[in-house]
Amino acid sequence: MLAFADPDLDNGPRTDRSATMRMCAVTREVRPIDELIRFVVAPSGEVIPDLKRKLPGRGLWVSASRRAVAEAVRRNQFGKGFKRDVRVAPTLAADTESLLVRGAIEALAMAAKAGQVVSGFGKVEDALAQRQAQVQVRAxxxxxxxxxxxIRKLDAVVRQKSGINDESKPFPVVSALTSEQLDLALGRSNVIHAALLAGPASKTFLSRSQTLVQYRMADDDKTAGNAAKNSPIQTVRTRTTQQD
Known part of the structure; x- marks a missing residue:
């Protein structure tokens, strides 16, 4: 049972005492907030995503899925939910994905500044090959x-050093960003492979990457959603974006 009278809206930004379950305005399913995106109305009257759940004002929740957000736009769900005239960009689903990508890039950049990323095939291979370093590799x-x-060569190194003979992985494999986006995050050119080391900043990157993957694949690959719910240590993969 939800902790507020209007099932479509909350009463403000998230706090430690906020509910951990919300109802999707499109599917009407009650889901954990980590599987939803909060939207608010900006002072300009435009509906915008509140990815960090901290913007002021009442919020409306939609499943973290391109299709769900696009459907909310098509059905005028934001105007109905907020019970007022609002401006909704027809590209809101794509705009939301762009913000998710930007958030992942920023988180990876912060991890790199904190010394929690090594990049380049040789350096990643060395990190995996060295026993002490491998303990620190988180993705x-x-x-x-x-x-x-x-990718196959590095996967083989992982299996060899971890004593794993099947396709399972001892930590996540993230392929949600393009080489150009990795270049932007890490401040160097032609980045194809990197290793994420232990630390708070790396956890933030993994969390944001998982949300991005879920947003892209929740509708057509249910295993991605199940992986996110069942374990924090799963293979995190996704293809490039599709147009609505």
């Missing part, structure tokens, strides 16, 4: 447009 990062050969 592999591959550019979504990178060659499959390099």
């Amino acid at each position: 592999l990062i591959h550019a979504s447009d990178g060659a499959a050969d390099g």
